[in-house]
Amino acid sequence: MSAHDYSVCRSLLGSLSEYVDGTLSEELCEEIELHIADCQDCHIVVDTLRKTISLYHESAAESGEVPGIVRERLFRILNLDDYLQK
Amino acid sequence: MIENKTEISVEALRAGDREEFSRLVDAYSGPIYRLAIKMLGIPADAEDVLQNTFLKAFQHLKDFEGRSSLSTWLYRIASNEALMMLRKQRPEVSLGDVAPEDDDSSNYYPDQFTDWCCLPEEEFLSSESRAALDRAVQHLPETLRIVFILRDIENLSIHETSEALGLSETAVKTRLLRARLRLREELSTYFGNKLDQRSKK
Numbered sequence: 454m455s456a457h458d459y460s461v462c463r464s465l466l467g468s469l470s471e472y473v474d475g476t477l478s479e480e481l482c483e484e485i486e487l488h489i490a491d492c493q494d495c496h497i498v499v500d501t502l503r504k505t506i507s508l509y510h511e512s513a514a515e516s517g518e519v520p521g522i523v524r525e526r527l528f529r530i531l532n533l534d535d536y537l538q539k
Numbered sequence: 540m541i542e543n544k545t546e547i548s549v550e551a552l553r554a555g556d557r558e559e560f561s562r563l564v565d566a567y568s569g570p571i572y573r574l575a576i577k578m579l580g581i582p583a584d585a586e587d588v589l590q591n592t593f594l595k596a597f598q599h600l601k602d603f604e605g606r607s608s609l610s611t612w613l614y615r616i617a618s619n620e621a622l623m624m625l626r627k628q629r630p631e632v633s634l635g636d637v638a639p640e641d642d643d644s645s646n647y648y649p650d651q652f653t654d655w656c657c658l659p660e661e662e663f664l665s666s667e668s669r670a671a672l673d674r675a676v677q678h679l680p681e682t683l684r685i686v687f688i689l690r691d692i693e694n695l696s697i698h699e700t701s702e703a704l705g706l707s708e709t710a711v712k713t714r715l716l717r718a719r720l721r722l723r724e725e726l727s728t729y730f731g732n733k734l735d736q737r738s739k740k
Contacts, residue, residue: 463648470716497654498723504656505723506691508663512672513692516576517569523586527568528561530590531597536561 461488462495473503547609552600564593567610570693571617577688578621580677588624592617607702614695614703618685625681647720651727655734662733675725679718686711687718 465485471477472485489496519527528537547566551559571592575585595616603612662668676684689700690711697715701708 466648466720467644467716470712470719494649494652497652498649500654500656501651501727502719502723505726506719508672508726509676509687509691509722510694511663512669513573513694517573519568519572519589523572523589524565524568526586527564527590527593531560531564531593533557533561533564536558 457492462492465495469499469502473499473506549603549605549609553603560597563596563609567613568593570610571613574614574617574688574693575621577673577676577692578618578681578684579624580673584624588617588620591620595620607699611695611699611702614689614693614699615705618689618703622681622685647717649720649724651724651731653727653731653734655727655730658730658733658737662730668729671726671729675722675729678725679721683714683718683721686714687722690715691719 465488468477468481468485472482477485485499489499525537528534547563548556548559552563568589572585572589575588575592576582579585579588592613596613599616603609607615676687679687685704686700686706689695689703690697695703697708697711700706700715701711704711706714
């Protein structure tokens with residue numbers, strides 16, 4: 454990219470988390486959208502940042518089960534053996 | 540985020556109702572174990588954190604004042620346990636502080652500009668890619684890793700994350716952004732290679 458002002462990219466970087474979370478002010482959102490319309494690198498950073506977060510959300514949804522044997526040992530150490538079957 | 544599918548009665552817990560405590564364990568052990576696995580990477584260590592979390596919760600139920608939710612309180616205990624275990628394993632690392640190199644915001648400027656979002660969905664779903672996601676989390680400094688896990692894997696809000704870690708919301712936001720940017724870099728390298736391999740086929 455020729456004569457690209459990277460200081461703008463850097464100044465917007467601090468707002469990207471809130472931008473992808475949808476918690477940024479309307480004014481700053483507009484500023485980012487205006488910038489990424491012209492800056493391909495920042496456009497890619499925003500898209501891949503969004504994708505990164507969504508991949509972790511998906512992977513979390515697939516995990517979160519405690520293996521049976523781990524649950525059993527946990528209940529025993531907590532003296533909750535009587536409630537293991539529930 | 541822990542889904543409180545069955546209402547847990549704090550009153551019953553504080554009165555020492557063991558059946559209620561077993562319901563608490565069943566409702567919350569999955570997310571706590573997941574946090575520990577993502578934080579520590581080793582199942583045996585994660586199991587220790589899981590057990591210590593509920594042992595401590597049981598001991599301190601009488602001190603639970605309800606200022607935060609039960610789930611945030613449990614996440615707080617689990618986060619402390621996981622960080623303490625890391626400190627035991629690597630005593631030279633101070634977990635309360637951000638290392639000087641981690642505090643320099645120029646270290647977080649993006650460096651990878653490959654657009655890998657267009658990869659087919661099956662590429663993201665493979666077990667190899669899932670392992671790459673976990674590895675990338677393991678590569679984060681502990682102070683960033685715990686914030687990322689609570690916010691983006693356990694889906695706590697910024698406020699809940701700050702309560703669980705005893706950090707200001709500003710500190711949580713800064714660490715979260717840095718964690719996300721680092722992960723994006725690492726995934727860009729990984730999925731960028733996948734993109735190259737596909738284009739050569």
